[in-house]
Amino acid sequence: MAKTKTPSGAVESGSEAAITVPLGKLPVEGYLPTHVDVNLSDRSQRATLKRATEGLMDKGARLKNGRRVQNGADAVRWILEETAKHTSPDVVANGDGVA
Numbered sequence: 001m002a003k004t005k006t007p008s009g010a011v012e013s014g015s016e017a018a019i020t021v022p023l024g025k026l027p028v029e030g031y032l033p034t035h036v037d038v039n040l041s042d043r044s045q046r047a048t049l050k051r052a053t054e055g056l057m058d059k060g061a062r063l064k065n066g067r068r069v070q071n072g073a074d075a076v077r078w079i080l081e082e083t084a085k086h087t088s089p090d091v092v093a094n095g096d097g098v099a
Contacts, residue, residue: 014058021083023083023087049072050072053074056078057070063077063078063081
């Protein structure tokens with residue numbers, strides 16, 4: 001597991017985070033984006049993405065399609081897939097970007 005320094009300088013070996021994500025109403029309607037362009041301008045965002053990516057890689061996490069998590073984009077995909085797994089199964093009517 002990756003070791004990181006906390007703000008106090010202590011070395012921390014792997015951890016997990018549990019958060020609550022507020023979700024919109026069902027059914028999901030309208031355009032469903034296929035691309036997100038994000039600029040992580042805050043150092044804590046970049047560090048957290050790196051920690052999440054390394055943690056998922058260390059545990060051998062895989063995406064729904066079987067691909068191993070290998071980078072930040074995969075980590076974001078994994079987080080979204082896990083969120084979807086724990087919500088209502090009828091979120092998307094079809095796979096073409098429109099519900």
